[in-house]
Amino acid sequence: MKKEMLTGNAAAAWGVRLAEVDYIPAFPVTPQTEIIETLARWVAKGVMDSRFVTMDSEHSMMTAAGAASATGVRAFTATSSQGLLYGFEMLYAVAGWRVPLVMVNVSRGLSAPITLETDHNDVLAARDTGFLQIHCETCQEVLDSLLMAYRLVEDERVLLPLIVNMDGFYLSFTREPVEVPDLETVRNFLPPYQPKHAFFKASQPMAQSVTALGGSLYSYFKYQMHLGSQKALDVYKEACVEFEKAFGRSYDTIEGYMLDDADYVLVMTNSFSTLGKAAVKRARENGIKAGLLRLRLLRPFPADDIKGALNGKSAVAVIDQNISIGKGGILHSEVASCLCNEEQRPLLLSFIGGLGGKNISPGEFEFIFTEMIRGIAGEAVKPLQLLYTEEEWQEMAILKRIAGKE
Amino acid sequence: MAGNGDIEAHSRKGVKNMEIERIKSIKDLPPEENVFPGTPACAGCGALLGLRLSLKALGRKIVIVNAAGCFTLLTLYPYTPFENSWLYTAMASAPAGAQGVRDALDILLEKGRLDPEEDLKVVVLTGDGAAYDIGLSSTSGAINRNLDFYYICYDNEAYGNTGFQRSGATPFGSKTGTTPPGSVRPTGTELPKKDLFEIWRSHKPPYLATISPAYPVDLINKFKKAEQYKGPKLFIALSPCPPGWATDPSYSVKLAKLAVDTGVWALKEAVYGDVTHTVVPRKFKPVEDYLKEQGRFAHLFKPERQEETLKKIQEMVDDYWKGHKLLL
Numbered sequence: 001m002k003k004e005m006l007t008g009n010a011a012a013a014w015g016v017r018l019a020e021v022d023y024i025p026a027f028p029v030t031p032q033t034e035i036i037e038t039l040a041r042w043v044a045k046g047v048m049d050s051r052f053v054t055m056d057s058e059h060s061m062m063t064a065a066g067a068a069s070a071t072g073v074r075a076f077t078a079t080s081s082q083g084l085l086y087g088f089e090m091l092y093a094v095a096g097w098r099v100p101l102v103m104v105n106v107s108r109g110l111s112a113p114i115t116l117e118t119d120h121n122d123v124l125a126a127r128d129t130g131f132l133q134i135h136c137e138t139c140q141e142v143l144d145s146l147l148m149a150y151r152l153v154e155d156e157r158v159l160l161p162l163i164v165n166m167d168g169f170y171l172s173f174t175r176e177p178v179e180v181p182d183l184e185t186v187r188n189f190l191p192p193y194q195p196k197h198a199f200f201k202a203s204q205p206m207a208q209s210v211t212a213l214g215g216s217l218y219s220y221f222k223y224q225m226h227l228g229s230q231k232a233l234d235v236y237k238e239a240c241v242e243f244e245k246a247f248g249r250s251y252d253t254i255e256g257y258m259l260d261d262a263d264y265v266l267v268m269t270n271s272f273s274t275l276g277k278a279a280v281k282r283a284r285e286n287g288i289k290a291g292l293l294r295l296r297l298l299r300p301f302p303a304d305d306i307k308g309a310l311n312g313k314s315a316v317a318v319i320d321q322n323i324s325i326g327k328g329g330i331l332h333s334e335v336a337s338c339l340c341n342e343e344q345r346p347l348l349l350s351f352i353g354g355l356g357g358k359n360i361s362p363g364e365f366e367f368i369f370t371e372m373i374r375g376i377a378g379e380a381v382k383p384l385q386l387l388y389t390e391e392e393w394q395e396m397a398i399l400k401r402i403a404g405k406e
Numbered sequence: 407m408a409g410n411g412d413i414e415a416h417s418r419k420g421v422k423n424m425e426i427e428r429i430k431s432i433k434d435l436p437p438e439e440n441v442f443p444g445t446p447a448c449a450g451c452g453a454l455l456g457l458r459l460s461l462k463a464l465g466r467k468i469v470i471v472n473a474a475g476c477f478t479l480l481t482l483y484p485y486t487p488f489e490n491s492w493l494y495t496a497m498a499s500a501p502a503g504a505q506g507v508r509d510a511l512d513i514l515l516e517k518g519r520l521d522p523e524e525d526l527k528v529v530v531l532t533g534d535g536a537a538y539d540i541g542l543s544s545t546s547g548a549i550n551r552n553l554d555f556y557y558i559c560y561d562n563e564a565y566g567n568t569g570f571q572r573s574g575a576t577p578f579g580s581k582t583g584t585t586p587p588g589s590v591r592p593t594g595t596e597l598p599k600k601d602l603f604e605i606w607r608s609h610k611p612p613y614l615a616t617i618s619p620a621y622p623v624d625l626i627n628k629f630k631k632a633e634q635y636k637g638p639k640l641f642i643a644l645s646p647c648p649p650g651w652a653t654d655p656s657y658s659v660k661l662a663k664l665a666v667d668t669g670v671w672a673l674k675e676a677v678y679g680d681v682t683h684t685v686v687p688r689k690f691k692p693v694e695d696y697l698k699e700q701g702r703f704a705h706l707f708k709p710e711r712q713e714e715t716l717k718k719i720q721e722m723v724d725d726y727w728k729g730h731k732l733l734l
Contacts, residue, residue, distance in 0.1 A: 056547030067506030
């Protein structure tokens with residue numbers, strides 16, 4: 001099949017178009033805006049039979065998207081960074097409504113200081129909300145994940161909203177060859193949404209999102225959400241099988257790269273995994289048995305798959321493109337929690353890198369492998385390290401001098 | 407089916423000047439009850455009375471989109487006092503929720519996935535905290551997009567559900583939990599009440615009205631009139647709040663009536679921005695008659711009368727009516 005050169009944002013828009021989404025409430029925010037502009041153009045030209053509304057804020061946008069989903073249509077929205085935070089209250093609300101909304105987040109570092117390029121503090125802030133999360137490495141994966149997402153969340157065993165995440169700039173504005181599937185194949189994979197649990201119609205009045213006072217009542221609904229999310233692991237795997245049958249591409253919850261016989265493993269997510277894979281290849285050329293584990297499905301957390309992939313390895317370095325101030329890497333904590341009871345657990349190191357789109361250089365990857373090897377040799381290695389190169393440090397010194405802060 | 411509502415509806419063109427079948431007396435009120443008793447609302451809740459009357463006019467084929475406030479506690483799992491549908495959203499964004507519901511219903515109707523008989527009116531229901539303060543921008547957005555919806559604001563002039571703190575709707579001179587009168591600040595609330603009617607009117611919605619639970623005939627006729635318009639139909643109901651206003655529950659209707667008879671609460675409507683006063687007292691009672699009945703204004707009278715403040719409140723009311731040439 002012919003491939004087109006598409007940005008991550010355009011690939012997302014194609015996913016929405018092929019999923020025949022009914023409703024798109026939107027609000028612009030860099031670097032996501034290209035998605036909604038593309039959809040608005042298609043709606044205006046009549047090539048998409050959807051309703052597009054520019055809302056007055058992300059909080060309103062999330063509310064409208066969730067409310068439409070609760071009324072029984074297939075809805076989509078997109079945001080990034082500050083926008084995700086502005087609408088944050090509604091993430092918990094919409095997840096609690098148990099409606100199958102799908103949203104794209106284009107990751108971008110959070111203010112302050114205000115910035116534009118990517119890291120994952122935005123999307124990971126949403127990890128406890130009830131939204132499922134799929135994190136993408138390539139533009140093709142963005143399109144494909146949107147199709148998988150609707151099938152997954154509209155399943156009666158799940159009924160939770162979902163975020164498809166991609167990196168701002170590195171993926172959102174980077175063109176890659178993308179295969180755009182034909183509509184008929186998509187329709188076979190993704191049947192129309194027919195809500196049985198949440199809708200509004202005159203003959204069957206329904207009170208949705210009602211107050212629940214008392215801990216046992218509240219806990220019941222929260223536990224239900226958790227169990228639904230856990231169930232989504234099975235449903236996800238079923239969807240993977242069907243997706244591969246229909247489109248010939250396969251996406252497991254995690255992706256291993258040169259992992260099977262590896263001793264030293266990088267754990268990464270999103271587009272920087274491509275840098276990590278290149279580093280693994282170079283390390284192999286230098287005789288290091290390196291590998292990489294990319295986490296793709298972050299919610300529900302595929303703990304068993306991760307355990308299976310990392311158990312018995314010598315050392316694992318989690319490279320977090322986020323920082324929990326005062327603690328360290330968020331994914332390091334999550335990986336550690338699923339390995340801590342394993343008898344053959346690897347040495348687990350934590351590195352912070354790529355904040356605000358900062359590059360992770362080949363030298364830094366070499367340093368990470370060296371640290372893993374030193375650690376295994378019994379040398380003292382710091383459990384958490386903040387990546388910053390000598391060159392970056394010198395550049396920063398110049399900027400500080402200009403700012404009058406010697 | 408792209409777009410945010412038709413532009414035509416923003417203008418007077420195309421509006422049928424339908425003759426409204428007005429009711430004449432309280433005996434003509436629709437007998438059906440759409441808010442059932444047994445709610446957790448406080449005794450004498452003026453807002454609940456206003457809602458009961460409003461839903462007599464709106465009927466049961468509605469979905470209420472609610473913002474955080476007293477009435478969020480009306481639907482309390484597993485109970486609801488309504489025969490109609492309900493969606494609680496959040497404090498700031500009920501009008502955005504209404505947008506999502508209305509748009510989704512329209513999509514389903516247009517695509518033939520919903521029988522027109524199953525269609526619902528979308529009704530936003532919020533307190534004054536949501537309407538005057540935290541939800542003002544989402545309301546402005548919904549009106550600007552010419553969303554076809556009703557908005558009922560039950561205005562008890564403070565954050566009532568949290569125990570009565572000052573909101574943008576709190577009038578000058580009122581005591582609240584966050585504006586307590588003290589020796590340094592004896593007035594209590596020093597800021598004037600925001601004029602939400604004028605803020606909303608600046609958007610030129612098809613229909614906008616103030617209502618009172620003590621004037622049920624006026625209330626019902628306003629809903630009847632609003633029905634002919636497609637687009638935002640907005641209602642602000644002054645709602646006596648016995649715990650917050652520190653009044654006896656049996657007094658709520660009397661107070662709501664006094665608010666109108668003293669000129670404190672002007673009953674009016676605006677069609678595409680043109681204002682008409684629907685109830686003008688033949689002779690205005692002194693504002694003091696209204697104030698002295700309420701604990702929230704008690705500090706203006708005791709331990710000593712705050713003459714300047716009382717005079718200023720009366721002047722504010724007089725200036726309003728003089729401005730409209732309804733008081734000479």
